[in-house]
Amino acid sequence: DWTASNVVEGLVETVREAVGEDRVLCALSGGVDSSVAAALVQRAVGDQLTCVFVDHGLLREGEAEQVEQDFVEATGVDLVVVDAREQFLAALAGVTDPEQKRKIIGAQFIRVFEQAARDVVKDRGDEQHPVKWLVQGTLYPDVVESGGGEGAANIKSHHNVGGLPDDLQFKLIEPLRTLFKDEVRQVGLELGVPETIVWRQPFPGPGLGIRIIGEVTADRLDLLRRADAIAREELTRAGLDRDIWQCPVVLLADVRSVGVQGDGRTYGHPVVLRPVASEDAMTADWARVPYDVLAVISTRITNEVDEVNRVVLDVTSKPPGTIEWE
Ligand code: XMP
Numbered sequence: 001d002w003t004a005s006n007v008v009e010g011l012v013e014t015v016r017e018a019v020g021e022d023r024v025l026c027a028l029s030g031g032v033d034s035s036v037a038a039a040l041v042q043r044a045v046g047d048q049l050t051c052v053f054v055d056h057g058l059l060r061e062g063e064a065e066q067v068e069q070d071f072v073e074a075t076g077v078d079l080v081v082v083d084a085r086e087q088f089l090a091a092l093a094g095v096t097d098p099e100q101k102r103k104i105i106g107a108q109f110i111r112v113f114e115q116a117a118r119d120v121v122k123d124r125g126d127e128q129h130p131v132k133w134l135v136q137g138t139l140y141p142d143v144v145e146s147g148g149g150e151g152a153a154n155i156k157s158h159h160n161v162g163g164l165p166d167d168l169q170f171k172l173i174e175p176l177r178t179l180f181k182d183e184v185r186q187v188g189l190e191l192g193v194p195e196t197i198v199w200r201q202p203f204p205g206p207g208l209g210i211r212i213i214g215e216v217t218a219d220r221l222d223l224l225r226r227a228d229a230i231a232r233e234e235l236t237r238a239g240l241d242r243d244i245w246q247c248p249v250v251l252l253a254d255v256r257s258v259g260v261q262g263d264g265r266t267y268g269h270p271v272v273l274r275p276v277a278s279e280d281a282m283t284a285d286w287a288r289v290p291y292d293v294l295a296v297i298s299t300r301i302t303n304e305v306d307e308v309n310r311v312v313l314d315v316t317s318k319p320p321g322t323i324e325w326e
Contacts, residue, residue, distance in 0.1 A: 004190035007183070008040065011175050015044035018173065019133055023125050025170065026135035027113055028053045028079070029205065030067045033137030033176060035197045036188040039075045040175050041135050043191060049135070050078045050124050052116045054109060057085030057221065058207030061229040070194040080120060084112045092209060092216045098326035101216070105206040134170035138177045139184060201246040202281065210326035214253035224251040227271045227301045227308055234297045235275070235289070244287045245278035250314075250325045259309035261302070268309035271301060276323055284318040 019041075026038045028051045041049050053067050064081075072079050091104050117131070125131045176184055188198040204210060208228070212220050228249040235247060250272040259266040273294070278284035298311040314321070 002183075004183075004186040007179075007187055008043070008190050011040055011187075012044040015041055015173065015175055019045050019048065021129050022048065022132040023129050024049045024133040024135060024173065025117055025120055025131050026051045028067055028071070030059065030063050030197070030200075031137070031203065032181075032184060032188065032198060032200055033139060034135075035067075035071060035137075035193055036184050036191065037135050037137040037174075037176050038077060039071075039188065039191040039193050041173065042075050042077045047078055048129070050080060050120050050131075052080045052082065052113060052120065054082050054084055054112050054116070056088040056105065056109065056112075056207065056209075057218075058088065058105070058209040058216075060203070060208065060232075061225045063203075066194065066196055071197060074192045074194050078124075080116060082112055082116050084108070087112065088209075089216070089218060094215060096215055098210060101209055101326065102206050105209050109205075132171055133173045136172055136174045138174040140176075140178055140180055143177050199241065201241070201244075203246070204324055210324055211248055212251045212253050213255075213325060214251075220251060220253050223269075223305055223307050224249065224271070226305045227251070230300045230304060231273060231297050234293060234300065238290070238293045240289065240293070243277070244275050244289070245281065245284060246323070247273060247275040247287070247289075248324055250274060251308075257310050259302075261309065266309045268307050270310040270312055271305075271308050272312050272314050272325070273297065274314040274323065274325070276318070278318075278323070281323060284323055286313075286315045286317055 024041055024045060026034065026041065026049060028034050028038055030053070038049070038051050053064075055064050068079065068081055071077065088105065088108050091108050092101060095101055095104060121131045176187075179187065185198050189195070208221055208224050209216050211228075212224055214220075231247060231249050235241060235244065252270045252272065255270055256267050257270060259268060273289075275287035275289050276284040277287045294313065301308055301311050
């Protein structure tokens, strides 16, 4: 019978056998897959695992804390947090082109992770137990998609992972590669991963960096973070989290419009709500969020986020629109 506890037991055994006494490294993103993979490997080999969390400053409100506090508390994982916020902002200064933003964020991420990996190798590894493994949260659909359907094999040999340089060679350990998303969530709950992480909606790797249309700055990030937090809070309060796939909030940072608030004229920025319904993100429909929920979100954002004086709704399906604006 498929039960989460049987699956955990089996996978823990497999990981333990493969890893032996070696040290293991995992890049945590705060998402479901990497978190559950890390929790599983932690259950198997304890402190032989070190997780690295790169805070690139493009996260939403509360996300860094979810990883730094809640996840660590729940799993007891050995965590290294790299505060790379200034470095990412500096690299993004003056950049407005979406593809360029994505490339810069990706390249910075590899650079920061690579340095953290070297530091962990130096700090935590010893001659007898070098860091040999890198955990990846690959799921079964990813395996099938990339044509690597090797049945129940949990572990595959690999180096130069994700653009890491040749002198950092890891074997790849992918404990979730036989599981579907819903199974990963069950396994996560079984392992005590916080529900806020287990049920998290998809969030893009480049984060809020691709939800600011225009240049990414600290002030704009701050503003978008507050608007996004309000939208998420109200959608959760309305019980809609499992009905909508995700709801990007997008800041049109270079657009301004005239408004009136209190007894004065305002000249602020619009934000776009982009709630979508989807099965797999390949196609999506705009989600019919009830008007009264939209009304509360709009009122709160314009009241609580000074620089935003207009909230608009994106009613485009995918195709022709993508889910994210960039
Ligand atoms: P689009 O905008 O292409 O997004 O319709 C489809 C889904 O993928 C997410 N997304 C990303 N996820 N890294 C990620 O991990 C990325 O660079 C990225 N870009 C988009 C998006 O949030 C949606 O769920």
